[in-house]
Amino acid sequence: xxxxxxxxxxxxxxxxxxxxxxxxxxxxxxxxxxxxxxxxxxxxxxxxxxxxxxxxxxxxxxxxxxxxxxxxxxxxxxxxxxxxxxxxxxxxxxxxxxxxxxxxxxxxxxxxxxxxxxxxxxxxxxxxxxxxxxxxxxxxxxxxxxxxxxxxxxxxxxxxxxxxxxxxxxxxxxxxxxxxxxxxxxxxxxxxxxxxxxxxxxxxxxxxxxxxxxxxxxxxxxxxxxxxxxxxxxx
Amino acid sequence: xxxxxxxxxxxxxxxxxxxxxxxxxxxxxxxxxxxxxxxxxxxxxxxxxxxxxxxxxxxxxxxxxxxxxxxxxxxxxxxxxxxxxxxxxxxxxxxxxxxxxxxxxxxxxxxxxxxxxxxxxxxxxxxxxxxxxxxxxxxxxxxxxxxxxxxxxxxxxxxxxxxxxxxxxxxxxxxxxxxxxxxxxxxxxxxxxxxxxxxxxxxxxxxxxxxxxxxxxxxxxxxxxxxxxxxxxxxxxxxxxxxxxxxxxxxxxxxxxxxxxxxxxxxxxxxxxxxxxxxxxxxxxxxxxxxxxxxxxxxxxxxxxxxxxxxxxxxxxxxxxxxxxxxxxxxxxxxxxxxxxxxxxxxxxxxxxxxxxxxxxxxxxxxxxxxxxxxxxxxxxxxxxxxxxxxxxxxxxxxxxxxx
Numbered sequence: 080x081x082x083x084x085x086x087x088x089x090x091x092x093x094x095x096x097x098x099x100x101x102x103x104x105x106x107x108x109x110x111x112x113x114x115x116x117x118x119x120x121x122x123x124x125x126x127x128x129x130x131x132x133x134x135x136x137x138x139x140x141x142x143x144x145x146x147x148x149x150x151x152x153x154x155x156x157x158x159x160x161x162x163x164x165x166x167x168x169x170x171x172x173x174x175x176x177x178x179x180x181x182x183x184x185x186x187x188x189x190x191x192x193x194x195x196x197x198x199x200x201x202x203x204x205x206x207x208x209x210x211x212x213x214x215x216x217x218x219x220x221x222x223x224x225x226x227x228x229x230x231x232x233x234x235x236x237x238x239x240x241x242x243x244x245x246x247x248x249x250x251x252x253x254x255x256x257x258x259x260x261x262x263x264x265x266x267x268x269x270x271x272x273x274x275x276x277x278x279x280x281x282x283x284x285x286x287x288x289x290x291x292x293x294x295x296x297x298x299x300x301x302x303x304x305x306x307x308x309x310x311x312x313x314x
Numbered sequence: 315x316x317x318x319x320x321x322x323x324x325x326x327x328x329x330x331x332x333x334x335x336x337x338x339x340x341x342x343x344x345x346x347x348x349x350x351x352x353x354x355x356x357x358x359x360x361x362x363x364x365x366x367x368x369x370x371x372x373x374x375x376x377x378x379x380x381x382x383x384x385x386x387x388x389x390x391x392x393x394x395x396x397x398x399x400x401x402x403x404x405x406x407x408x409x410x411x412x413x414x415x416x417x418x419x420x421x422x423x424x425x426x427x428x429x430x431x432x433x434x435x436x437x438x439x440x441x442x443x444x445x446x447x448x449x450x451x452x453x454x455x456x457x458x459x460x461x462x463x464x465x466x467x468x469x470x471x472x473x474x475x476x477x478x479x480x481x482x483x484x485x486x487x488x489x490x491x492x493x494x495x496x497x498x499x500x501x502x503x504x505x506x507x508x509x510x511x512x513x514x515x516x517x518x519x520x521x522x523x524x525x526x527x528x529x530x531x532x533x534x535x536x537x538x539x540x541x542x543x544x545x546x547x548x549x550x551x552x553x554x555x556x557x558x559x560x561x562x563x564x565x566x567x568x569x570x571x572x573x574x575x576x577x578x579x580x581x582x583x584x585x586x587x588x589x590x591x592x593x594x595x596x597x598x599x600x601x602x603x604x605x606x607x608x609x610x611x612x613x614x615x616x617x618x619x620x621x622x623x624x625x626x627x628x629x630x631x632x633x634x635x636x637x638x639x640x641x642x643x644x645x646x647x648x649x650x651x652x653x654x655x656x657x658x659x660x661x662x663x664x665x666x667x668x669x670x671x672x673x674x675x676x677x678x679x680x681x682x683x684x685x686x687x688x689x690x691x692x693x694x695x696x697x698x699x700x701x702x703x704x705x706x707x708x709x710x711x712x713x714x715x716x717x718x
Binding site (some may be wrong): 093094095096097098099100101102104105107108110111114115145147148151161176177178181182183185189190191192194210211270271272284286287289311 | 352353354355356357358359363364367370371374375376377378381421436437440441444445447448451458459461462463465466473637707
């Protein structure tokens, strides 16, 4: 019975770079424990030799999905049927990230031109954006799932709907709304150094922006758990 | 004869298929290996954009070997813009790559562990890999800004030098890591040699190709000796040719092997061939790379400039960046003119190896096929980002390059 209690996790690689899986493995101090005792990796050709997609408690999906690649579409549809929870793992799966700039025309498959976040095609339960997400947030999300701590996961559940990301979200959704406090979290969070603070407000270098969305996700003014705020303030 | 298909091949990066024709005893008579990973078209994405965009995008070709792609990209653009990178900048770039070699080879040991490591040693082996990676990636993080997709390797050099305190700390950290790496390399080589793989497995007669023992040297890559053909003119099976997602690069008209064994053959007189030799070369290279990283940290001047001033408008010169990635020679080519990338092409390690890997399975039982494939540490996201030259005629290729 103890054996069966371990959550069954699958890793599915679509059009991504495997950087998110690499980040997961950068949980150096707990990786051996995680892989041997805490979870069962039941699917994922990067990690294990299992070809038949089984039923899974959680599917971590890395990469956006190419509409011109039939194999990817079938795999995505199948994993939605087999997984209780589907997680858009990393920004390519969550927001499309830089594959939003794809426009095809490259050999040996020039027809591959449309890459979209997986939520455009299937229902997604939670998203962990980042290019890649940090090892820490991946570990914390997995542990929260192990403990069924849905309160901790709430921001990630809400992010499943954030699929059109860009550095300019800071301007349109934060500064333009009078919400920016000039804290600089966005610039600290940016993984390509596309953001600076100018006059206390974010300044975007769009030549370096990859549309991963992490600046807006990390902005303390971008997530409003309204019910919780009302409850805590007695409103 | 029977046909064995492994799709996708496992414990490697990306999606690929191995198709083997076998005789009555199960011996492979013909092996073909090809990528089926969708083509995101990164070369086309960066065309028309600012030079600064290229390294940011193309490092995302692959999250397993992003460092070589970043370096090859900035080197190609440096060359196109005729930039002379200051010495300290060059050293920091090489330090980033040396640390990455140690990290990436350790990752490969994690992926091949089920083939060689007995169950009772598995947790120890994973911990050994993790301990080495933790320290190697710490160096990449500190020097290059981000461990997986480095933000601070820039056109003209590096974004910043490291501080004197950081240099001393990194030096001490890597010195302390040395006995651990030595022990790990000995363990892995012992387990691989004791596995009893058949003698001669994976041996082929194709030439090796490498430009430098560790870093890469654009002057050792001769564009005139390079050609590329489409899958249709390489694979004799039309169905495979249609589905294959990468083109076939040739050097002197022949498919080659690149990677750790190729580097040791070219620069250290290494003579061994085949699967075991590839694993041994990869393990030994961890020691060479670590020694070089320590040497650089010893000689680095932390008060010296690390980035050159440059004019990013460009003259349309075809720049070449040649970097020895963990999996082999990674060549990026870029032309900058009017402040935009006009042409971009990436000729990446696994693409070189793909046409060599399939035939290397031949002559042994098909159950050994995956062993042969994994000895190359294939990385398929990379291999889908190759240049277009839809012709077998070399002169046409050169003309097209010049014209572009």
